[in-house]
Amino acid sequence: MLGHDHALSGALAFAVVAPLLPVSGTQLAVAAALTAGAGILPDLDEPGSTIARTFGFLTGGFAWIVHQLSGGHRKGTHSLLGVALMTAVALWAGSWQRSATAQHPQLWWHMVPAGLILALLFSAGFRALYIGGHHGDLFGIAVAALVIWQGWDLVEVTSWHVPVLAVCVALGMLAHLAGDMLTHDGCPLLYPVSRYDFGLLPEPVRITTNKLAERWVISPLLLAALAYFVWRDAGGPILITASPAWP
Ligand SMILES: [Zn+2]
Numbered sequence: 001m002l003g004h005d006h007a008l009s010g011a012l013a014f015a016v017v018a019p020l021l022p023v024s025g026t027q028l029a030v031a032a033a034l035t036a037g038a039g040i041l042p043d044l045d046e047p048g049s050t051i052a053r054t055f056g057f058l059t060g061g062f063a064w065i066v067h068q069l070s071g072g073h074r075k076g077t078h079s080l081l082g083v084a085l086m087t088a089v090a091l092w093a094g095s096w097q098r099s100a101t102a103q104h105p106q107l108w109w110h111m112v113p114a115g116l117i118l119a120l121l122f123s124a125g126f127r128a129l130y131i132g133g134h135h136g137d138l139f140g141i142a143v144a145a146l147v148i149w150q151g152w153d154l155v156e157v158t159s160w161h162v163p164v165l166a167v168c169v170a171l172g173m174l175a176h177l178a179g180d181m182l183t184h185d186g187c188p189l190l191y192p193v194s195r196y197d198f199g200l201l202p203e204p205v206r207i208t209t210n211k212l213a214e215r216w217v218i219s220p221l222l223l224a225a226l227a228y229f230v231w232r233d234a235g236g237p238i239l240i241t242a243s244p245a246w247p
Pocket of ligand 1 (some may be wrong): 043243
């Protein structure tokens with residue numbers, strides 16, 4: 001699947017579950033953008049991918065390391081274990097960020113891991129969705145700084161004290177896996193236990209990346225579904241209430 005469809009599917013996944021979470025307005029938009037970035041996170045195992053090129057040689061080199069550690073492209077980062085590990089990293093980064101409070105300003109550097117994750121996900125997501133053009137990465141860094149400053153990524157979504165950052169990472173990655181499972185390649189969900197590639201569709205109707213079915217069916221469907229759920233999350237139909245001109 002193409003990067004922009006993976007990013008759209010991530011944003012869509014968040015928009016679908018948003019009513020279950022205590023986010024609205026700006027926070028909801030920010031979390032959906034974050035999940036769009038997480039939607040292309042699994043392809044950090046491929047040095048040529050959209051997310052690997054986000055910050056030039058820095059992310060390119062990191063992607064090369066991920067490629068080596070995860071067993072290659074479409075291996076570890078496209079498995080349930082990979083999703084669990086990345087979600088755990090996001091959870092850890094969130095709890096570290098939380099420890100840097102106004103009472104402990106000397107711990108400011110505890111915000112660095114969460115800041116790096118946010119900058120990568122926002123910048124990669126904007127890049128995949130062609131938001132901000134050549135300045136998408138700078139825009140992503142600016143949004144990441146704002147979110148860290150406001151602590152929006154730490155909004156807790158359940159009584160288990162899970163920060164929304166971790167929810168976005170898990171949702172976006174799962175949406176990515178679902179997307180790749182519509183293609184002929186499938187995903188090795190049980191890697192490294194098994195290398196079997198799971199798919200969501202029978203082989204004859206699976207799609208090929210960037211061919212007609214993706215461009216003319218999958219992409220428009222994702223956009224339409226995202227538009228619908230964003231509209232629903234924004235409160236549905238806008239009722240124009242007539243107010244009397246003369247009291
Ligand atoms: Zn992939």
